[in-house]
Amino acid sequence: MTNTRTALAASLALTLAALATGAQAADAAKPATEKCYGVAKAGQNDCAAGAGTSCAGTSSVDYQGDAWTLVEKGTCTRIKTPKGYGSLTPKEKK
Template sequence: MQENQAKSMEMMKTGKFDKCYGVALKGQNDCFAGAGTSCAGTSTTDYQGNAWKLVAKGTCTTISTPNGHGSLTAKS
């Protein structure tokens, strides 16, 4: 998991990606899915509001899910 976390951090440093909350499928988040989890692949439900995926900068809020659009901030 540390490898995935390092990869996510390197991608973020390029400035070409945003953290997009609420768009990851179960177990497919990039890193940090809230209390009791550590990093990538730890989300327990689809579109979990506190789990994020890296997406191309400027596209997050255009991503539609059954729960609404992606968010640049964590959802409860």
């Protein structure tokens, strides 16, 4: 009986360790991201859509300069929209 419990405990410990290692590998595989302002379509921002808005999905116009979305790190300023390129900081309203 003791051998069975020991084997079960060892098996459980190995399973938990494998799950933890798998979760860490999945996190490492995700690309780094950064906030990119002025590239989201209306209602598709991740957060920060200016005064009077609560957060995600609240931008009121396409490419709103003070609304951001997460993009792969290093790509923001290369994203071209009809209103110009993406920005790492909020854009001033024109």
